Amino acid sequence: MTYCVAMNLAQGLVFVSDSRTNAGVDNIATFRKLHIFGTPGERLVVVQSAGNLATSQSVISLLRHRMGSEEANLGAVENLFEAARLVGGTLQEVVEHDVGNGQGQGVDLGCSFLVGGQIGQEIPRLFNIYPQGNFIESTRDTPYFQIGESKYGKPIIDRAMSYATPLEQALRCALISFDSTIRSNLSVGMPLDLLVYRAGSLEVPAGFRVQEGDAYFEGIRNQWGTGLRQLLSELPAPPGDYWY
């Protein structure tokens, strides 16, 4: 499995992905799921992937190979909507190619993508690409998407984040959401890849890899765990009729 989250907020974009892939419990490996395309001063397109690794790798490879070519590519599309269409179309192309040989053998070749960024003067946008290749876009009401093993980490985002949340707070919220998921589910694991983009900057950040044992991440996990237990013990005692 996999867990990726992306947020499109007033101040900019936050992307975090884990890096664990598994096919059964004895076939675990580390693969990057956060991919950066861009030209400083002109565009940033971030693509996160979840699902069948063969499919998602092929999609990312094709997107990379075509950069700068005559074909439609992420370096040339005029806006993020076209970028989302291109990723969805490339996904359809790969699945059709791989299923087309009739060797699918019942394996689920599907994957999902999150595509976010900013191109030129357009505001930052974020899309959630379904395994069918179609997609939805984030709004101020629903400013974030998750793909993969999303349930464990959803409550903290639902409670603590909105469109107006500052980037720094949103990044902390995303990291805690990953910590919650990693603690409760073996198929999501360290290291984490993250990227924060300030709206309007048209920079292409390198992103950051949070390794196992990273001092900041360990610090906030511990502080969060201690704080939660403290918070729970400060809640008032249940009234008497709760007990009998």
Add this chain to the structure above:
Amino acid sequence: MTYCVAMNLAQGLVFVSDSRTNAGVDNIATFRKLHIFGTPGERLVVVQSAGNLATSQSVISLLRHRMGSEEANLGAVENLFEAARLVGGTLQEVVEHDVGNGQGQGVDLGCSFLVGGQIGQEIPRLFNIYPQGNFIESTRDTPYFQIGESKYGKPIIDRAMSYATPLEQALRCALISFDSTIRSNLSVGMPLDLLVYRAGSLEVPAGFRVQEGDAYFEGIRNQWGTGLRQLLSELPAPPGDYWY
């Protein structure tokens, strides 16, 4: 869907169930999923159910009808292990009966049960009954079970609860786990049924129903939400290399 949690701790047992059932989004109803069997001074057996409602209702009906009869029943079994076997066996009987008529039509008739309580001098025990009718028992290492829509509410339990947690704190933890689930998932809903049992008391509590708008529950939901956002904003800022 459904969400039920049960905890077997040093001080006793905590059971909480939601009450929403749904077959599609336009077929929602309220059904109790926490069932109490017992004789004060002698035994308490609590059964929680998740899964196909026709199956779980039939199982509970048969368990009730047989109380006091010549057949094996929850009022006569000598220990909790036999109670778990009886529930598992009754589940197998119902599924075999309903599938036996060849009208299953591909519908999943399965359900899961949590069976916990205390009989006589035996210590309190807790079992998780699988749809196949077999089961596992809680231990000090793993003192709780969930059935149904369990992922949203698992992180808070994993972080904040252990075998030594006092009953009051465990009940608050379970209620917060339900709040997290209800906020993130439409198929789990109010009211909640809960029961707290003090180890060794051999009482048969009536339990309590937490209605929508219950003052205590609303209070702790709000306090928890505010506290979480506060806790998140008190975490240290991410270091500079997280940003570029």
